[in-house]
Amino acid sequence: xxxxxxxxxxxxxxxxxxxxAVDDVTFEVADKEIMGLAGESGSGKSxxxxxxxxxxxxxxxxxxTVDLDGKALPISNYRAMNRHRMRDVSIIPQYAxxxxxxxxxxxxxxxxxxxxxxxxxxxxxxxxxxxxxxxxLPDNVLGMYPFELSGxxxxxxxxxxxxxxxxxxxxxxxxxxxxxxxxxxxxxxxxTEFRDLxxxxxxxxxxxxxxxxxxxxxxxxxxxxxxxxxxADASTIVDKPLHPYTQALLSSLPEVGLRYEDxxxxxxxxxxxxxxxxxSGCRFKDRCPFARDRCRDEPPxxxxxxGHQVACWKASDEVKGLGxxxxxGAAGSAPSIGRAGGEVEHPGGAEGPGSERxxxxxxxxxxxxxxxxxxxxxxKGQP
Amino acid sequence: MTRYFARKIGLYxxxxxxxxxxxxxxxxxxxxxxxxxxxxxxxxxxxGPWTALYQLFNKAFGYNLPIWDQYWHYWDNLFHGNLGxxxxxxxxxxxxxxxxxxxxxxxLLVPAITLSYVLGNRVGAMAARRKALDNTVLPLGYLFQAxxxxxxALAAAFYLAQIERWFPVQGGSxxxxxxxxxxxxxxxxVSHWFLPFLTVFLVSFGGWSIGMRNLVxxxxxxxxxxxxxxxxxxxxxxxxxxxxxxxxxxLSGLALALGTVIGxxxxxxxxxxxxxLGHLIYTAAxxxxxxxxxxxxxxxxxxxxxxxxxxxxxxxxxxxRTRLSMQGAAA
Numbered sequence: 278x279x280x281x282x283x284x285x286x287x288x289x290x291x292x293x294x295x296x297x298a299v300d301d302v303t304f305e306v307a308d309k310e311i312m313g314l315a316g317e318s319g320s321g322k323s324x325x326x327x328x329x330x331x332x333x334x335x336x337x338x339x340x341x342t343v344d345l346d347g348k349a350l351p352i353s354n355y356r357a358m359n360r361h362r363m364r365d366v367s368i369i370p371q372y373a374x375x376x377x378x379x380x381x382x383x384x385x386x387x388x389x390x391x392x393x394x395x396x397x398x399x400x401x402x403x404x405x406x407x408x409x410x411x412x413x414l415p416d417n418v419l420g421m422y423p424f425e426l427s428g429x430x431x432x433x434x435x436x437x438x439x440x441x442x443x444x445x446x447x448x449x450x451x452x453x454x455x456x457x458x459x460x461x462x463x464x465x466x467x468x469t470e471f472r473d474l475x476x477x478x479x480x481x482x483x484x485x486x487x488x489x490x491x492x493x494x495x496x497x498x499x500x501x502x503x504x505x506x507x508x509a510d511a512s513t514i515v516d517k518p519l520h521p522y523t524q525a526l527l528s529s530l531p532e533v534g535l536r537y538e539d540x541x542x543x544x545x546x547x548x549x550x551x552x553x554x555x556x557s558g559c560r561f562k563d564r565c566p567f568a569r570d571r572c573r574d575e576p577p578x579x580x581x582x583x584g585h586q587v588a589c590w591k592a593s594d595e596v597k598g599l600g601x602x603x604x605x606g607a608a609g610s611a612p613s614i615g616r617a618g619g620e621v622e623h624p625g626g627a628e629g630p631g632s633e634r635x636x637x638x639x640x641x642x643x644x645x646x647x648x649x650x651x652x653x654x655x656x657k658g659q660p
Numbered sequence: 661m662t663r664y665f666a667r668k669i670g671l672y673x674x675x676x677x678x679x680x681x682x683x684x685x686x687x688x689x690x691x692x693x694x695x696x697x698x699x700x701x702x703x704x705x706x707x708g709p710w711t712a713l714y715q716l717f718n719k720a721f722g723y724n725l726p727i728w729d730q731y732w733h734y735w736d737n738l739f740h741g742n743l744g745x746x747x748x749x750x751x752x753x754x755x756x757x758x759x760x761x762x763x764x765x766x767x768l769l770v771p772a773i774t775l776s777y778v779l780g781n782r783v784g785a786m787a788a789r790r791k792a793l794d795n796t797v798l799p800l801g802y803l804f805q806a807x808x809x810x811x812x813a814l815a816a817a818f819y820l821a822q823i824e825r826w827f828p829v830q831g832g833s834x835x836x837x838x839x840x841x842x843x844x845x846x847x848x849x850v851s852h853w854f855l856p857f858l859t860v861f862l863v864s865f866g867g868w869s870i871g872m873r874n875l876v877x878x879x880x881x882x883x884x885x886x887x888x889x890x891x892x893x894x895x896x897x898x899x900x901x902x903x904x905x906x907x908x909x910x911l912s913g914l915a916l917a918l919g920t921v922i923g924x925x926x927x928x929x930x931x932x933x934x935x936x937l938g939h940l941i942y943t944a945a946x947x948x949x950x951x952x953x954x955x956x957x958x959x960x961x962x963x964x965x966x967x968x969x970x971x972x973x974x975x976x977x978x979x980x981r982t983r984l985s986m987q988g989a990a991a
Contacts (some may be wrong), residue, residue, distance in 0.1 A: 331890040362892030376887035378901050380908075380980055393893050422980045439891065 279479040280306040280329075280446050285341035287321075287328045295337070296552045298324040300503040302341070303578065304586075306446070306496075311472055311480045313494030313511065315487055315526075319549060321503040323371060326448040326483045328352060330366045346445055363394055367444035367477070371451045373432040377423040384419030387438050394442065401441060408437045408476070412467055429460050436467065440476045447477040453489050461486075465493040487530060491515050499523050502549050502560040505578050509585040519581065519592035522561045559589070567591050567602050668972060672965055679961040684734050687950040688727075694948035695723060698747055721745075721951070734954075743958065744951030748943065754955035757940060762959065764832050765936035767853060769925055772860040777914055780868025785903050787869065788876035789895075797869055804866030809924035813859045813931035820855060827855050832935040856932045860925055864917070871913060875906035908979050915971040918964050 287299035298321040306312045316322045328336060329343060329352060338353035345365055351357040370376050378386055387405065388398040398405070409418055412433040414426075423431050432452065440447060449468060453461040471477050482494060490497050490511060497514040499506045499522065507520040518524050525545045547564035550556060559565070562572040571590050578588040581596040591602045687694075695717045704710045718724045721744070722733055737744065743754035787797040804812075821829040828834070834848030879885060879902035888898045922938075929938030937956050944952035976982050 327890075331886075333886070359892040359894075362890065364892075368890050370883070370887055370890060372883040372886075375883040378884040378888075378905070380905055380978075381901065382980075389897055390888070390891060390893055393897050422984070424981055425984065435887070 279308045279310070279346060280481075281344040282329075283342045283344075285325070285328070285343060286339035287324055287332075288337045288339050289324075290335050290337055291553070293553055295339075297339070297555060298336075298503050298552060299328060300552075300555070302500075302503075302505055304498060304505060304508060306479045306481060308478055309472065310496060311469065311482060311494050313487075313490030313497040314481055314483045314500060315485060315490055315497060316500035316506075317485060317526075317549060319502075319552075320500040321552075322483045322485075322500045323450055325500070326450050326481055327368070329446070329448060329481075330358075330362055330368050363390070363439070363444065364442045365444055366446045366448070367439045367442070368448040368450060369432075369436050369439050369452050371454075373435040373452060374428040374455065375431075376435045377431060377438075379423050382420055382422055383434055383438075387419070387441070390438065391441070396442070405437070405441060408441075409434075411470070412437055413463075429456060432456075432464070433467070436464075436471075440471055443476055443478075445478040447471070447480045449480060449482045451484055452482070453484060453486060461489055462492070465489050469493050487515070487526065499526070502555075503552055504560055505586070505588060506561070507585075507587045507589075509582075509587075513585055519585065519587045519596070520561075520589045521565045521567055521591065525564075569602070668969070672969055676961065676965055679965075680735075680738065680958060681731075683954050683957040683961065684731060687948075687953055688730075690948075692948055694747055694950055695721065697948055698750075721747075738958070743955035746944075746952045747949040748947035748952065754951050757952060758937070758955055758959055761935055761937045761940045761956075764853075764934060765925065765929070765938060768856055768860065768929075768934070768936060769921065772857050773864060773914075773918070773921055776861045776864035777868055777910075780865045781872045781903075781907060781910060783865075784869035784872025784874075785876045785899070785906070787873045788880065789899070794873065798873065801866040801870040801873075804862045805870060806866075807863055808927075809859060809863055810927040810931060812863060813856070813928045816855050816859055817931055828852055829855065830933050852932075852934065856925075856928050856934050859928050860921065863924065864921060867917070868910065868913075871910055872906060875909060876902050879903075879906045904978075908975070911971060911975055911978070915968045918967050922960055922964065 282305070283303050285299055285302045286297065288295040288297050300321075302325060304312075314322045314326065324336065327333065328338065329350070332338060332352060332355070343350040343352050345361070350361060350366065377383060381389075384398070391398050391401065405419070406416060410416060414430055414433055414437075418426065418430070418434060423434070426434065432455075436452070452468070453464050456464060468480060468482065472480055482490065484490060487497070494511045496508060497511045498508040499514070499518075499520065501522050507514065507518060507523050509518075514523060515527065518527060522545075525543075529544045545564060550560055550563065556563075557575065558573040559568070559576050562568040565572070569590075574590075576588045576590045576593065578586055579593070580586045581593055587593070594600070594602060695714060699710060699714045699717060702713065704713065715724070722730060725733070741755065743758070746752050746754050746757055749757060783793075783797055784801075787794040817829050821827045828848075828851055830852075832849065832852050833839070833845060834852070837845050837848055839845055876899075880898065882902075885898050885902055888901065889895075925936070926938035926941055928934070929936045930942045933939065937959065941953065941956050943949075944956065
């Protein structure tokens with residue numbers, strides 16, 4: 278087990294009190310696993326990712342433990358954590374395009390960083406150059422200043438620097454968000470390649486873009502309002518999501534080959550709850566079309582099916598064969614029980630062209646359905 | 661690169677021309693007639709000799725010529741190193757007077773500006789990350805920066821020289837001591853130099869330290885600093901990067917501040933009766949000494965332009981981004 282997070286709680290200190298951005302989160306990431314971490318803005322996904330390497334000024338570790346490769350990570354201790362940064366845990370930050378010092382050549386920035394970690398640039402230089410060309414940067418990039426590169430090139434340079442010491446865990450925070458779709462795909466493939474080549478053992482890819490996760494992730498974890506909602510294989514999440522939030526999230530994505538003339542693409546009505554003053558019970562209940570009295574109690578995040586964890590009373594009942602969860606919410610906005618989200622309302626496009634393709638990996642067949650229209654179907658195994 | 665420098669030098673020449681022209685024009689546009697004032701000193705009672713003397717001096721200084729001829733003569737003389745003859749110290753040459761006063765001003769300003777800049781940057785950068793230092797340096801910095809030179813000079817002269825009698829205030833060296841490599845003479849120079857130096861230094865120091873503190877705080881919050889910290893870089897490295905990047909705007913600030921500091925220096929020298937260029941300007945202005953005023957101004961104009969040019973070049977050396985834009989301009 279590469280990474281094991283138990284009951285992690287991270288809060289932001291604000292003038293109006295602590296905001297519990299990550300609340301009692303427990304999950305594991307296996308060796309060689311790429312875990313996608315998805316959720317809407319403010320769901321706590323970036324906070325969760327960042328807390329594993331660097332607690333910024335206002336972030337506070339309230340409780341819980343993090344183990345990496347069997348050893349505890351002292352995430353709340355800035356100094357003790359320093360030893361692990363870049364070597365054991367590394368990050369491609371959300372701001373990867375501006376992460377490099379503008380007045381420092383990329384090579385000398387890497388030299389300074391490595392020296393601070395007890396390495397010499399000369400020792401890793403051949404490997405550095407190999408990776409630089411792997412990500413498609415010119416060889417002379419080490420002698421260039423960041424402002425001489427495009428944003429995408431800077432991001433790839435950051436990617437290489439972050440992973441130079443072959444960390445056990447890489448946190449890739451919104452790495453595809455600022456890119457156009459063809460670059461998104463290229464960066465996504467690079468991430469899986471880095472994993473396949475052993476540059477990083479396992480990875481957490483944080484994004485709000487489910488389509489990119491369908492392409493590269495092995496497992497997908499959905500976060501909502503600071504809590505984990507669902508975690509399962511990427512194909513299970515896309516095909517057979519159990520949590521109403523996941524279902525709604527997927528149904529708000531457009532499908533390839535469908536025209537939305539007759540039927541508008543549905544979003545999720547309402548807004549996420551304020552984390553400053555958290556209501557008890559299920560956090561999605563105010564927006565959930567299935568919400569019932571029982572949802573006033575907080576549903577536990579438990580494994581309902583093998584490898585499929587969900588925090589939802591309805592899902593739990595359905596898996597046990599108990600019914601009675603009639604649809605009470607806004608008409609037409611939510612998918613019905615037992616069928617994959619996103620398909621129900623669009624019979625014409627359900628099981629579109631993607632279903633005919635041979636699925637080499639969990640995500641292959643699903644990619645076209647969840648992808649945006651511009652993107653071609655991509656499978657991980659394709660060259 | 662060559663094109664960049666050609667353009668820069670062209671701009672500096674243009675600035676020099678404009679400065680000299682304005683310098684030449686201003687005394688001629690000022691009210692009053694310096695020759696008349698000068699001739700009146702001789703206390704001639706009758707009109708005849710007065711007019712004769714007036715015309716003689718007018719001709720000697722070239723003020724009888726048409727205005728354009730005066731302008732060309734001025735440039736011609738300038739290129740021959742001839743700044744004219746002083747009226748108030750007649751028949752002393754302006755260049756001689758400047759050469760006597762300039763060492764005092766340079767000895768005052770060069771250390772005051774460089775030391776306040778270097779120390780202000782260092783202390784400001786330290787204040788950016790130490791609460792205790794920040795709480796003392798910041799208010800003190802604001803206090804000094806807000807003080808007019810003249811006021812601080814007066815306060816220092818009054819308290820440290822008149823009340824406490826720690827320092828002398830008159831002149832540039834001890835009175836009645838012959839110039840030479842003697843301890844008495846050198847001590848006289850230093851003790852007379854200290855208070856004017858302190859005044860200019862403190863006011864500039866406040867500004868630099870506040871500016872640097874704010875810039876370093878900004879730099880420490882930037883993405884690259886966060887990234888370095890996230891990858892476990894020691895804070896020494898992060899601070900070094902932040903300092904280097906924060907120095908860049910400070911350096912442009914230095915180029916801008918030179919003129920202000922020199923202006924402040926004039927009043928400082930007047931307050932301390934310090935025999936530098938500032939004091940000489942004051943004397944020349946009160947005595948309506950055109951040539952002397954113009955000469956000193958040209959000296960200052962050249963000094964500021966040269967200093968700015970040097971800062972320009974240093975900036976190119978330390979900020980790679982300007983080098984890139986230069987290549988772009990040359991391409």
